[in-house]
Amino acid sequence: MDLPRIFTIRESGHRIHNPLTAAKLAALGDALHLAPGTRVLDLASGSGEMLCTWARDHGITGTGVDISTVFTAQARARAVELGVADRVEFVHGDAAGHVADHPADLAACVGATWIGGGVAGTAELLGRSLRPAGLMLIGEPYWRRTPPDEQTATDCHAGAIADFLPLPELLEQFQELGYDVVEMMLADQDSWDRYAAAQWLTMRRWLDRNPDDDLADEVRQELATEPARYARATREYLGWGVFALMRR
Numbered sequence: 001m002d003l004p005r006i007f008t009i010r011e012s013g014h015r016i017h018n019p020l021t022a023a024k025l026a027a028l029g030d031a032l033h034l035a036p037g038t039r040v041l042d043l044a045s046g047s048g049e050m051l052c053t054w055a056r057d058h059g060i061t062g063t064g065v066d067i068s069t070v071f072t073a074q075a076r077a078r079a080v081e082l083g084v085a086d087r088v089e090f091v092h093g094d095a096a097g098h099v100a101d102h103p104a105d106l107a108a109c110v111g112a113t114w115i116g117g118g119v120a121g122t123a124e125l126l127g128r129s130l131r132p133a134g135l136m137l138i139g140e141p142y143w144r145r146t147p148p149d150e151q152t153a154t155d156c157h158a159g160a161i162a163d164f165l166p167l168p169e170l171l172e173q174f175q176e177l178g179y180d181v182v183e184m185m186l187a188d189q190d191s192w193d194r195y196a197a198a199q200w201l202t203m204r205r206w207l208d209r210n211p212d213d214d215l216a217d218e219v220r221q222e223l224a225t226e227p228a229r230y231a232r233a234t235r236e237y238l239g240w241g242v243f244a245l246m247r248r
């Protein structure tokens with residue numbers, strides 16, 4: 001059980017595996033007015049940057065669950081580096097169906113709503129770990145501009161145009177599911193670049209170090225096509241945000 005290695009090659013230089021910068025992640029933590037001791041559950045916690053920096057900056061405690069052994073190891077190391085290893089723990093495991101033993105004050109799934117089969121299922125899953133009136137965070141793509149055709153959607157790594165909604169409709173979807181949307185932090189094109197463009201140098205350096213690796217041809221091919229694809233599709237059409245929700 002692990003994340004395919006191609007992801008950890010592309011994103012080995014990333015602490016945040018989504019299109020928010022460290023500054024945006026910090027601003028979101030500030031905006032939520034987290035009280036010291038807030039208990040956070042983070043499903044698909046990646047390299048743990050949200051839990052670790054919020055533990056340092058706001059005194060939260062928390063548990064992250066992620067299927068990647070590489071990212072989970074990075075998260076544990078980051079907790080030690082930031083001096084918060086006594087407040088956050090990282091569990092290697094499948095977050096699909098994961099329910100906390102003790103209800104959390106804040107339950108998050110940032111950039112992995114497939115673990116619940118989509119936004120509705122992920123909200124339901126997080127809700128099972130959340131105390132009444134707790135905060136939920138969902139990180140999810142939306143169409144910044146609706147793609148003109150299905151090919152453009154595919155080029156954004158969506159399965160189809162129908163996979164995502166424009167921002168107003170996504171906010172309405174949360175409302176229709178029974179949640180107040182109480183905050184949001186959106187990526188912009190510059191912060192998208194920090195996520196996407198930053199992978200190119202990581203891939204190139206990895207190629208230089210690993211020319212004979214089984215994945216070298218795939219990475220070489222990707223590096224040749226990815227910048228233009230990204231500029232043509234994702235950067236123009238795909239928005240991304242973290243949405244803070246509270247059950248009505």
Ligand code: SAH
Pocket residue numbers: 003015016017018043044045046047048049065066067068071093094095096109110111112115
């Ligand atoms: N929330 C983190 C990581 C987002 S990237 C951040 O924003 O930085 C998506 C993450 O989902 C990856 O870390 C990947 O390993 C994890 N993931 C994918 N499928 C998963 C599953 N079934 N259970 C737990 N984690 C999963």
